[in-house]
Amino acid sequence: MIDLDNRINREGFSMNNSGNLEFDRCEIIKLAQKYKTPCYVFSETIIRKKCRQYVNAFSGRNVTFEMLYAGKAFLVKAMCNILKEEGFSLDVSSGGELYTALSAGFPPDKIFFHGNNKSKAEIEFALKEKIGTMMVDSEYELDLIDQIAESLNTKVGIILRVAPGIDTHTHKYIQTGQVDSKFGISIDRAPDFMKKVLSKEHISYNGLHFHLGSQIFVLSSYVLAIKEMVKLMRKIKDLWGIDTTNFNLGGGLGVKYLESDLPPSIEDFVNLIADNVENEIRKNNLIMPKILIEPGRSIVAEAGITLYTIGNIKEIPGIRKYLIVDGGMTDNPRPILYEAKYEAVLVNKINNNLPEEVVTIAGKCCESGDILIKDLKLPSASPGDLLVVFTTGAYHYSMSSNYNLLPRPAVVLVNQGKDDLIVKRETYADIVRNDTVPEWFK
Numbered sequence: 001m002i003d004l005d006n007r008i009n010r011e012g013f014s015m016n017n018s019g020n021l022e023f024d025r026c027e028i029i030k031l032a033q034k035y036k037t038p039c040y041v042f043s044e045t046i047i048r049k050k051c052r053q054y055v056n057a058f059s060g061r062n063v064t065f066e067m068l069y070a071g072k073a074f075l076v077k078a079m080c081n082i083l084k085e086e087g088f089s090l091d092v093s094s095g096g097e098l099y100t101a102l103s104a105g106f107p108p109d110k111i112f113f114h115g116n117n118k119s120k121a122e123i124e125f126a127l128k129e130k131i132g133t134m135m136v137d138s139e140y141e142l143d144l145i146d147q148i149a150e151s152l153n154t155k156v157g158i159i160l161r162v163a164p165g166i167d168t169h170t171h172k173y174i175q176t177g178q179v180d181s182k183f184g185i186s187i188d189r190a191p192d193f194m195k196k197v198l199s200k201e202h203i204s205y206n207g208l209h210f211h212l213g214s215q216i217f218v219l220s221s222y223v224l225a226i227k228e229m230v231k232l233m234r235k236i237k238d239l240w241g242i243d244t245t246n247f248n249l250g251g252g253l254g255v256k257y258l259e260s261d262l263p264p265s266i267e268d269f270v271n272l273i274a275d276n277v278e279n280e281i282r283k284n285n286l287i288m289p290k291i292l293i294e295p296g297r298s299i300v301a302e303a304g305i306t307l308y309t310i311g312n313i314k315e316i317p318g319i320r321k322y323l324i325v326d327g328g329m330t331d332n333p334r335p336i337l338y339e340a341k342y343e344a345v346l347v348n349k350i351n352n353n354l355p356e357e358v359v360t361i362a363g364k365c366c367e368s369g370d371i372l373i374k375d376l377k378l379p380s381a382s383p384g385d386l387l388v389v390f391t392t393g394a395y396h397y398s399m400s401s402n403y404n405l406l407p408r409p410a411v412v413l414v415n416q417g418k419d420d421l422i423v424k425r426e427t428y429a430d431i432v433r434n435d436t437v438p439e440w441f442k
């Protein structure tokens, strides 16, 4: 087990002169008093820092690049504002994400529309709003986009999503680039598929894309994928005489959930990508494309924390002690979905030299599997204690639910001592806002 100092040795955390734990210079206890729990807190400083780490790493290389952020990790209007200011483009994967971005005034030409089954309505919405690039996932979608573009009398830039047939070392639910995947066009079919792309009057070919998976620590799969994808570019050039001018390598870089996690740095990731794309392009005698990447998790995961209050404590002597919090799988479905592991501290007991014990943090949902952290070492806890769980910025709010009709938590943005709401806590009225009662009950 790790000692206390190591536990709070995380980005954005500090201890003020009164011995209170702060996140981005905001006292966590005060945030909990002001915004109540459960509550997500995001550090604007960390989000911007991660964005700049990517941009600076690419700027240090002699390559043209475009940084996208994958909205599925966490997208709200305030996040769109940050991305806009940081000069990022945006990957959206649904009409809802597109709507959020547009309502925040995000420039449509910097939006890339992903998804493996975009509806006709979503495609129409995107084309009418003149978004920059449609990512094409299948032949079905290519035809649909072409037809809709024709009906709107427009021409659309597309990037083809290819499944490169490469396995990654990550949870099987978050692998996407392997042969047996529902995403993208299989790499061996892609050269022929290009014939179809080029025959479409309302479509212009802007490049290729692959995405291997998420929470990746072993970067060698990118090396393999780049090799295969550049070979594909060469085939496309030989068969159809077309250069591939944009090469999108997806997202996937892993982050630190546990103190013992050691993900590659953003700089190492970018350098590995730039080195390998340059080498393969040179070997295949092709023109260097623009490099695009679309990370989500590595921008926001460590920028987010969740605050919970401990309520019921159940001890089963000799077996387990459960500390039950006021949230659970509704605000963090990752443990039950992927057996994801987390660490946490008791904020109000951070300085007490109370003896520690091993406990299990459980949620309040009606599911035995609603366990947030198994076997965590904490000082002896009592009802009312404040628990902060680290690294909950990516795929938490965006995957939250209303199971048991629990209202979704508030989301707060903090920045160097300032704090403000970016998403209000849901109310009971919000919970029933879409319910309607059939005439015959009235």
Ligand code: LLP
Pocket: 070, 072, 073, 091, 114, 174, 176, 211, 213, 214, 215, 250, 251, 252, 253, 294, 295, 296, 297, 298, 334, 338, 394, 395, 399
């Ligand atoms: N691009 C595409 C096409 C993607 O499908 C994804 C993630 C990304 C980029 C961003 O990947 P990232 O940099 O965040 O790893 N809910 C799961 C993760 C699902 C990822 C889906 N696609 C989780 O909580 O672990």
